[in-house]
Amino acid sequence: MKIGLQLGYWGAGPPEGTAEIVDAAEERGFDSVFAAESWGSDAFTPLSWWGSRTSRVRLGTSVAQLSARSPASCAMHALTLDHLSGGRCVLGLGVSGPQVVEGWYGAPFAKPLARTREYVAVVRQVLAREAPVRAAGPHHPLPYDGPGSTGLGKPLKPITHPLRADLPIWLGAEGPRNVAQTAEIADGWIAVYFSPKVAGTYADWLAEGFARPGARRTREEFEVAAGAQVVVTDDPAAERARLKPSLALYIGGMGAPGMNFHAELFRRMGYPDAVEDISRLFAAGERDRATAAVPDELVDDIAIIGDAEHVRSRVAEWERAGVDTLLVGCRDPEQVATISSALHLGSAADNEQALRG
Template sequence: MKIGLQLGYWGAQPPTRAQELVDAAEAAGFDAVFAAESWGSDAFTPLAWWGSGTERVRLGTSVAQLSARTPTSCAMHALTLDHLSGGRAILGLGVSGPQVVEGWYGQPFAKPLARTREYVSIVRQVLAREAPVVNPGPHYPLPYDGPGSTGLGKPLKPITHPLRADIPIWLGAEGPKNVAMTAEIADGWLAIYYSPRLAPLYDKWLDEGFARAGARRSRDDFEIAATCQVIVTDDTAAAVAALKPVTALYVGGMGAPELNFHAQVYSRMGYEREVEEIGRLFRDGRKDEAAAVVPDEMVTETMIIGDADEVRAGVRRWEDAGVTMLLVNCHDADQVRQIVDIVR
C-alpha cells in the first residue's frame, strides 16, 4: 500500500506546518504529496514551493479544477512542475461543482463528462508535442473561431519540450459514468469517500471503462488513490465525534441542494434518509444538529480509525478492496511517521 500526503487547500490563512509535513513525508517514505484547490489557494504553487526541497516524492494536484484554467494553460502548469521536480508530477483533475464553476469561475457546468474528455485530450496533445495543438470543440475549440474571434488564431506547439510526454493524469470521480470514463482515459482514480464495502460496485464501473476500445490502462497498471482519514487512537468514539461536523459539511454544504456529488456518494452507500436530513438542517443554518444526525457508521465506513492493530486491519481491508494508495491528512511530523510505522 502506497501512502500519499494530502495538504488540501488553504483556509483563511496559509498553513503553518506544511513544509514540516512535506519534509517528514519525504523522509518517512511517503510515495506522493498532493495539494488541492477550491476558491482560494491554487493547487500548483504549494507543490512547487514546498516540494522544491524534495528529491523523491511525487507531487500531485488533488485536484486542479478544470474550469480554473484552459486545457493548454493546465498543460503548461503540469509541464513546468514536471521539469522542476525532475519528472515527479501527477496531474490530478476534477470538474468541481456548479456552485464553484458557475459562481466562481463564471463558466458553464453543463456536460462535465464531455468537457473532461475533451480537456484531457488537449492536455495529452500538448505533452506529446507531436504537432500543433488543434481541437474542433465544442467545449475548447482550438484555434478559437467563435464570437469575437479575429480569425488570426494559429495552432501552436509548446515552446518548452515536455520532460515527459506521459505525465500521469488522474481524475477525481464520484459517479458511475465518471469513474468508468476515468478507467478509460486516465492513469489513476482519485477517489473520495471510498467505501471498501462497495468495492464490487466500483469494480463494475472501472471494468466498464477498462473494456472500452482504446482504454489507456488495465487494472494491473491503474492507480486508485483514495482519500482516507487514518487516525490511530484508543478513543475511537471521540475521534468519530470530531469528524462528524466535517462529514455534515460536505454532505450538506459543499454543493447545491439540487446537485451535490458528495451527498450522492453517501446516498449510494445507503444513507439516503440521513443525507436528506443533514442537508435540510445545514441549509437552515443548524450545523450542530446536522452533525448530530451523522451516524458513526457514516464516518467509519470511509475512514480508518482505531488502535494500531485495528488500523493495520483497516489498511489491509482497503488494499484488498483495490486501493493502491491511501491519501491521508496529517497534523504534524510525528503523525506522518506514526502512520508509516503502522501501515508498513
C-alpha cells in the same frame, strides 16, 4: 499499498507547519504529496514551494479544477512542475460542481463528461508535442474561431519540451458514468470518500471503462487513489467527533439541492435517511445538529481510526478492495511518524523511535 500525504486546500491563510509535515512524509516513507484547490489557494503553487524541499515523493494535484484554467494552461503548469521536480508530477483533474464552476469561475457547468474528455485530449496533445495543438471543440476549441475571434489564431506547439509525454493524468470522479470514463481515458482515479463496502460497485464501473474500445490502460496499469483520514489513537470516539463537521459540510452544504455529488455518494453507500436529515438541517442553518446527525458508522466507513493493529487491518482491507494509493491528511509530523510506524513504512529504527515517542 502506497501511502500519500494529502495537504488539501487552505482555509483563511496558509496552514502552519506544512513544510515540516512534508519533510516528515519524505523521510518516513510516504510515496507522494498531494494538494487541492477550491476557491482560495491553488493546487500547483504549494506543490512547487513545499515540493522543492523533497527529492523522492511524487507531487500531485487532487484535484486541479478544469474551469480554473484552459487545458493548454493546465498542461503548461504540469509540464513546468514535472521539469522542476525531475519527473514527479501527477496531474489530478476534476470538474468540481456547478456552484463553484458557475459562481466562482463564471463558466457553464453543463456536459461535464464531454468537457473532461476534450480537456484531457488537449492536455495530452500538449504533452506529446508531436504537432501544433488543434481541437475541434465545442468546449475547448483550438485555435478559437468563435464569437469575437480575430481569425488570427495560430496552432502552436509548446516552446518548452515536456519532460514526459506520458505524465500521468488522474481524474477525480464520483458517479458511474464519470468513473467509467476515467477508466477509459485516464491513468488513475482519485476516489473521494471511498469505502470498501461499495468496492464491488466501483469495480464494475471501472471495468466498463476498461472494456471500451481504445481504453488507455488495463486495470493492472491503472492506479486507484483514495482519500481517507487515518488516525492511530486509543480514543476513536474523539476522532470521529472531529471529522463530523467536515462531513456535514460536504453532505449538506457542498452542492445545490438536487445536485450534490457528495450527498449522492453517501446515499449509494447506504445512508439515504442520514443524508436527508443532514441536508435539511444544514440548509436550515442548524450546523451543530447537522453535525450530530452524522452517524458513527458513516465515519467508520470512510475513515480508518483506531489503534495500530486496527489501522493495519483496515488499510489491508482497503488494499484488498482495490486501492493502490491511500491519501491521508496529517496535522503534524508526529502523526506522519505514527502512521509510518503503524504501517511499517520507514526504517526499523525510525519506527521504534516513533512508537517510543
